[in-house]
Amino acid sequence: MELRQLRYLDAIARRRSFTSAAQELHVAQSALSQQVQRLERELGVELLRRTTRRVEVTDAGEVVLARVRRTLAEVDGLRADLDAISGLMRGRLRLGGVPPIGDLHPAVLVAEFTRAHPGVNVTVHEDVAFALLGQLHDGTLDLVIALVAHEAHDALDGVRLLDDELVLITAPQHRLARAKHVRVDRLSGEPVVAYGSGSALRDVLTGLMPDSRIVAEANDQVTIRELVAGGLGVSLMPRSVVAAHDASLAIRPLTPRQTVPISLIWRAGERPTPAAEAFRAHVLAAVHSGRTAPRRA
Template identity: 60%
Template sequence: MDLRQLRYLDAVARARSFTAAALDLHIAQSALSQQVAKLERELGVELLKRTTRKVETTEAGELVLARGRRALAEAAAIREDLDALHGLVRGSLKIGGVPPMSGLHPARLIAEFGARHPGIDITIREDVAQLLIDELAAGRLDLVLSLTDVRTLPPSLTGRRLVEEELVLILAPDHPLAQRKRIPHAALTGERLVAYGEGSVLRAELERLVDEPNVIAEVNELVTLRELVALGLGVTLMPKAVVAATPPTTLAVRPLHPRLRVPVAMIWRAHEQPTPAAAAFREHVLAAVARHP
């Protein structure tokens, strides 16, 4: 048994097809079939159940894959560590969230990092904060950027507070509350609210401010949320960095009284050595924060 055979088995199991797996691996289907069959003979068990329509993993195959995938991950980590030792950073980086930050631009930070390290494949996953944090804890992400207080994280996770972001109220220009310069928290009681879905920090802050929030629409797309508010469907909270330059004829932006600020944090798994790519990105972000006035 060797790593190549494990990689071939993993590819077939994921694709559920020898044909598709061979295309992904850029090898002949016959060579792929021979190597998987050889591995089955060496182990003395059937790893894949083949039918005319698809390929399914047997119980023995699942057991082999569970350990085999860890072995493949460790082998990849060895290559990344050796590259890092020689001044090269390669591999993959899976980032969850691109929250707005006044004075900092996460998308620009990621683009600059990608230009500096072209050998790293970067994947960005956007969703509500709680789902991203759950994926991080499950090992499907390397780190998360989120409007989250690191003091609320479970013991398996840790992180660094980067900056604080002010949350403001956005509403249609002709909304009665738009006549005020600042909006008291109590004024939100009874207002029709357009909010992000459950698990988002903005939704949690709305529910904290309003005893019985009247949420009439849930939207997870920033552009759609702003459009619905501008058209008068309801009001909502928004990071100031997102709407600071919005023309007042399109959308009214008002600070709350007292002002409401939330931390922006970078989060990763505790007690785990980061990959060279993840470590390099963390250093990149922290250096940018240190330069931030």
């Protein structure tokens, strides 16, 4: 049994695909398949079941994977500890993030961190909050920055970084654009341009506007703004995201005032790698100093 075989198995199980796992690991797909087959022969059990659409993990594979991931975590932790003794900062950091939210610019934070720690290989994956938290939970990601409250997830821990005000956006000619403030109960029945399934903002929007009709869905903020500006429907968005777009949109605060939390999240009860711990400290220092705040229009 070789360490690389364990890493191959873990990657295939996470990706549910030999092709995707080979791309992640930068190895040939044939080599990946051969090594997994060797591991299966050595253990005497089938670990993965190949179908026409995806790869499924067998019951025996799930048992093996649980130990494999603990083993890989220990190996990575050992390397990190030795690097710490040597005064080095190396390894990898896998972040789940989103576009700029509020006074927080994840890209700025990542760029600063990589300049300070060139030995750390940083990768950033962008997706809806539900998907990012799932990948954090299963070990695919080390940290996530998302528009969610970290207290809502038992297996995860974190810290609330900021709160951003949620505002209504409409086309300038929309009837609600005439009001200085819009009561939440006046949104009932409005056609809505919503975020895609799994988005934290979609959950907030549907919670505040349960009787509204969804006329379009998108995860890209530019697309949502354009659809709203064209008069298709209304939407809710963090104020900082639309602060510079008031020429094409009517932006109105809500009554009562609504905010969304921005949190940095990690797995609970697990010692972070030195790279993850360093990035966490970097984010907190940046937020406390306010140096990530963008200039408002």
